[in-house]
Amino acid sequence: MRATAALILIGALGLGVPAAAHHTFIAQYDPNRPVVMTGTVTRVEWTNPHARFYIDVADDNGDVTNWNLELASPNVLRRYGWTGRSLQPGDRVTVDGTLARDGSNMANALSITLPDGRKIFARESAPVLE
Amino acid sequence: MNIHQTVYTLLAALAVLAYGTSFSQPTGVAEAGSDRGGGNLSDPLIVPEVPDAPAPRLPDGTPDLSGLWLGGGPNRDISQGLLPGEEIELLPEAAALMASRRPQDDPEAHCLPTGVPRVAPYPWRIVQDPPYGKATHLFFLFEGNIHSYRQIFMDGRGHPEYVDPTWYGHSIGHWEGATLVVDTVGFNDRFWFDFHGHPHTEQLRTIERYTRTNLGTLENVITIIDPGAYAKPFTVKYTATLRLGWDLMEYICNENNQDVSHIVGPGYRDIETAAPPSQ
Numbered sequence: 001m002r003a004t005a006a007l008i009l010i011g012a013l014g015l016g017v018p019a020a021a022h023h024t025f026i027a028q029y030d031p032n033r034p035v036v037m038t039g040t041v042t043r044v045e046w047t048n049p050h051a052r053f054y055i056d057v058a059d060d061n062g063d064v065t066n067w068n069l070e071l072a073s074p075n076v077l078r079r080y081g082w083t084g085r086s087l088q089p090g091d092r093v094t095v096d097g098t099l100a101r102d103g104s105n106m107a108n109a110l111s112i113t114l115p116d117g118r119k120i121f122a123r124e125s126a127p128v129l130e
Numbered sequence: 131m132n133i134h135q136t137v138y139t140l141l142a143a144l145a146v147l148a149y150g151t152s153f154s155q156p157t158g159v160a161e162a163g164s165d166r167g168g169g170n171l172s173d174p175l176i177v178p179e180v181p182d183a184p185a186p187r188l189p190d191g192t193p194d195l196s197g198l199w200l201g202g203g204p205n206r207d208i209s210q211g212l213l214p215g216e217e218i219e220l221l222p223e224a225a226a227l228m229a230s231r232r233p234q235d236d237p238e239a240h241c242l243p244t245g246v247p248r249v250a251p252y253p254w255r256i257v258q259d260p261p262y263g264k265a266t267h268l269f270f271l272f273e274g275n276i277h278s279y280r281q282i283f284m285d286g287r288g289h290p291e292y293v294d295p296t297w298y299g300h301s302i303g304h305w306e307g308a309t310l311v312v313d314t315v316g317f318n319d320r321f322w323f324d325f326h327g328h329p330h331t332e333q334l335r336t337i338e339r340y341t342r343t344n345l346g347t348l349e350n351v352i353t354i355i356d357p358g359a360y361a362k363p364f365t366v367k368y369t370a371t372l373r374l375g376w377d378l379m380e381y382i383c384n385e386n387n388q389d390v391s392h393i394v395g396p397g398y399r400d401i402e403t404a405a406p407p408s409q
Contacts, residue, residue: 027233
């Protein structure tokens with residue numbers, strides 16, 4: 001993975017990980033590799049089993065990488081109050097997430113911060129199923 | 131334009147004004163009325179509190195299990211629900227099968243059904259038919275892991291002599307006091323009991339005992355009987371909680387399932403059963 005100016009790897013543990021998924025979260029994402037990245041939304045997929053959105057992230061040289069970011073499922077997000085239009089192409093966002101283990105440009109998004117400071121899809125207090 | 135048209139036009143104009151106003155308001159965490167939505171879990175509209183009330187009963191006195199429930203079965207590791215004194219003793223072949231299972235092979239990750247007694251992290255609803263009086267059928271309607279249902283025959287029939295193996299098997303139910311007892315056979319061997327990959331064979335028989343202990347609580351005590359995979363039966367207990375004000379929602383799992391090819395790491399079983407690092 002190429003380092004980018006807007007991509008900061010945080011070496012510390014401690015970010016919460018969602019438990020409510022249809023697959024083993026830790027087998028796909030590495031809780032030891034939390035990430036913060038800023039970019040512009042290019043596409044939103046309000047689909048199952050996970051809603052997804054894609055952002056363009058530019059590095060110091062202006063080279064742009066498109067990232068695939070996973071959210072919870074639309075039914076879970078809707079129950080938290082979000083809609084399929086909460087995030088829209090063109091939005092400038094900062095994403096707190098967890099990187100995929102396989103080195104692809106994929107991460108799980110734990111929360112998204114809009115330029116005005118609003119956090120959307122934040123799931124830190126998501127219910128944990130036994 | 132007649133008077134009705136004038137009124138409608140004025141109402142429409144007011145509606146547009148109100149809609150536009152909601153967008154021009156200062157942004158907050160929860161923008162009620164905006165198509166962007168918003169909210170958090172402290173919002174009682176999202177997770178309503180369940181009143182402290184006794185379990186309801188139908189007019190004829192039959193316990194009423196209806197409602198939208200979350201949980202009530204294993205998800206991560208079925209051994210988490212073992213009752214005191216119970217243990218899981220895998221036969222060697224089943225132990226080898228479990229050890230060979232990788233997270234990317236979990237049928238649930240492939241948008242296949244959970245089987246029994248596993249639950250998905252999504253709500254499910256109990257519906258009886260007919261709605262009042264003695265039920266002939268109970269239906270468990272699942273939002274996920276796939277949109278599906280279980281059908282429990284309450285009309286006194288037994289199991290057929292032969293049942294083609296299926297994901298949910300053949301279920302017959304009866305009441306023992308306030309407890310619904312569901313006896314199921316005829317399972318296929320394809321689903322896993324949990325993320326850990328606890329296996330079973332087509333010899334599996336499950337006895338589920340559902341008791342609604344109060345308005346918001348549904349206990350499920352499950353005995354797993356499978357002489358093809360386990361040296362002896364074992365019993366686990368899980369508890370479902372009522373979600374008032376929620377409805378089932380659409381969940382079409384396999385419309386955009388990109389996960390499987392990216393599930394490359396160790397699963398919960400590898401991590402939770404790994405030896406601690408030496409000092």
